[in-house]
Amino acid sequence: MEEYEGRLNPIAEYFNEQVIIDPTIYPTLRSSFRKDFCKWAEANGFDNMKSIGATRFWDLFKKVLKDNGITDLEEVKIDGNYHVKGIGIRP
Structure with a gap:
């Protein structure tokens, strides 16, 4: 089910593969998530998502x-x- 949801929403798949949850981690630049997502999207065949706008991505x-x-x-x-x-x- 998780794989299916990831294919429907590449950001969910990106979250599962690339995001670390750690309350002790130094604050991460918010725009870094979109920048990293765009690289990840291109590498994983989500070409239509690699140019997503910052506001839409963050939502x-x-x-x-x-x-x-x-x-x-x-x-x-x-x-x-x-x-x-x-x-x-x-x-």
Whole structure:
């Protein structure tokens, strides 16, 4: 079922493969998730998703987070840029 959902929503598949949940991780630059997703989408054959806009991506990404039980996402502004606490991107 998870694989099926991933094919319907590539952002859910990206989340399962690339996102780390760790409350101790240093805040991750919010735009890094979209940038990494676009690279991942291209490498995984989701060519129609690699040019998704930042606002649309973040809306869909937050929905995936919520679907995975992450409802208390904390965003902080560091040096003028938004960062997200508690989640990161796998190296």
